[in-house]
Amino acid sequence: MIQFSTAVKNARLAAIATAIDAGESPASFVVYSGSRPSPSAAVTDQVALATLEVPQPFAADISSGxxxxxxxxxxxxxxxxxxxxxxxxxxxxxxxxxLDVGIEGSGADVTISSTTIYRGIITRISRIIFAEA
Known part of the structure; x- marks a missing residue:
C-alpha cells in the first residue's frame, strides 16, 4: 500500500478545495434520486431532490491529512x-x-438520517470532511 507524508496528503486535499472553489459563484452540492451516472456524465432522468450552496471558500481547515x-x-x-x-x-x-448517499452505517460516502426526501423539508449538511488514509 502506498503511504504519503502528511504534507502530500494536505496538498492533495488543498487541490480538492481549489477545485470546489473554482469559478466566481459558489459550488453546488446536489442530492439526487435514481442511478448514479458514470463519472462526469450528464444527469439524465435522475431527479435533483435538494441543491445546497457550498460555502466559498470551501475549506475551513486542512491539517493532519x-x-x-x-x-x-x-x-x-x-x-x-x-x-x-x-x-x-x-x-x-x-x-x-x-458520491454515494446512504444512511449511517451503510458505508456510503455521504450519510444522512433518512434517504427519503420530501419536497419542502429542511435539508442540511453540517459539514463535509475528507480524510486521506
Whole structure:
C-alpha cells in the first residue's frame, strides 16, 4: 500500500478545495434520486431532490491529512424521492465529484438520517470532511 507524508496528503486535499472553489459563484452540492451516472456524465432522468450552496471558500481547515469544509446553510428540498447519490459541481457548473448517499452505517460516502426526501423539508449538511488514509 502506498503511504504519503502528511504534507502530500494536505496538498492533495488543498487541490480538492481549489477545485470546489473554482469559478466566481459558489459550488453546488446536489442530492439526487435514481442511478448514479458514470463519472462526469450528464444527469439524465435522475431527479435533483435538494441543491445546497457550498460555502466559498470551501475549506475551513486542512491539517493532519483532513480537509474540513465550512458549514452549509440549510435549504428546502425541491422534490420527493429516495436519495441515492450526490454531485458536487464548481461555481461554473463543472463536475468535481460524485458520491454515494446512504444512511449511517451503510458505508456510503455521504450519510444522512433518512434517504427519503420530501419536497419542502429542511435539508442540511453540517459539514463535509475528507480524510486521506
Amino acid at each position: 483532513v480537509l474540513t469544509g465550512a458549514g452549509f446553510e440549510e435549504v428546502m428540498a425541491d422534490a420527493d424521492g429516495e436519495a441515492t447519490w450526490a454531485r458536487l459541481v464548481d461555481g461554473e457548473g463543472g463536475w468535481v465529484m460524485d
